[in-house]
Amino acid sequence: MRSRRPPDADVVTLLLTTLRLGGEPGDTSGLRQAWAGVARPGFDELIDFEGCALWLARRLRQIHADAGVTVPRLARDMAARNLLVDAETEAMLGHVAARGIPCILLKGAARRALAQELPFADARATFDLDILVPAHAATALWNDLRRQGYTLAHPGRKPRPTHHHLPGLLGPSSVAVEIHTSVAPGIPADVTWQRLRATARTIQRFGVETLVPSTRELLWDGMMHAVRGGARGLRLHQLLAASCIVAAGAEAEVQEIRDRLAPTPPPTALLANAWFAAATWLGGAGEGEPPAVLRRALRWRLALVRHLPSGPRVLGAWADEASRLEFDLPPSRGATLGLRPLGAALARHAYRAWRLARAS
Secondary structure, three states: OOOOOOOOOOOOHHHHHHHHHOOOOHHHHHHHHHHHOOOOOOOHHHHHHHHOOHHHHHHHOOOOOOOOOOOHHHHHHHHHHHHHHHHHHHHHHHHHHHHHOOOOOOOHHHHHHOOOOOOOOOOOOEEEHHHHHHHHHHHHHHHHHHHHOOOOOOOOOOOOOOEEEOOOEEEOOOOEEEEEEEOOOOOOOHHHHHHHHHHHHHEEEEEEEEEOOOOHHHHHHHHHHHHHHHHHHHHHHHHHHHHHOOOOHHHHHHHHHHHOOOOOOOOHHHHHHHHHHHHHHHHHOOOOOOHHHHHHHHHHHHHHHHHHOOHHHHHHHHHHHHHHHHHHOOOOOOOOOOOOOOHHHHHHHHHHHHHHHOOO
């Protein structure tokens, strides 16, 4: 007689528990059994939306569990894209080294360079290459790349002279390259270079000596990048930017970030603290269940992909509007996602009704 499959567990809690990188070792046999009985409707679409397929595929291999064929396929696609970014990184490091320009790798390129010591640091999609150079060298480097055939990544977009990076370029591998003079709007270039350079580490990457920010600065920049993204910051692939650092045992870095967050005004503080709590839990800090706001966000998104017959653009708008409501952010004006005021009001009403139904 065939054995009965276990009932459908809460797929969101199962997903988050599986993705968690640190903390006390869990019951891997229980996780394997739960994955064997997981409900499929909407699950693969959720994984794709969250950008966590490579992260999940690696964790499933560690616990010898199976989540079907779609997750490995999505993971392979993501890994292939990351290799293109690696190729562009190698070419760019050779280029700046030949010209004697000091360079600090940022964001995904920096985490990938540290993957041997930061668990799963290379297990998320990296779509472009971000480098920081001294402000006096940035324009000459940008013009040199243009002469070598690099094209504008967004030819129809007007350049912003005061922006913290020069207009993005596309190299031979069609990977966008952003030459930064700062890491955030409003922070002077010389202040940024001095701060990051003072604590940066020298590493060998593709046979070239270069710099990467300290793990403290990587952690802070990952959080600030997510928070600047507003409601879109609370996505799983965004959280991995910090989780991989926390999982490496960065207690001092975590405390430093908490201290930096203390004077942050609302509503930014709500989103920043929620993001940090979710990221640190996924990295193994703290005990108990995943943060409630993260579970709620993922359950709402799973409900959307199961019942909202639409593409990722509309799905993203509905998902993010719910997060905007959670963190007291104003409704979307629709400039980027096509969700006009009436649509934003509809999404908020639906989310309130969904929350009320779950609470009853």
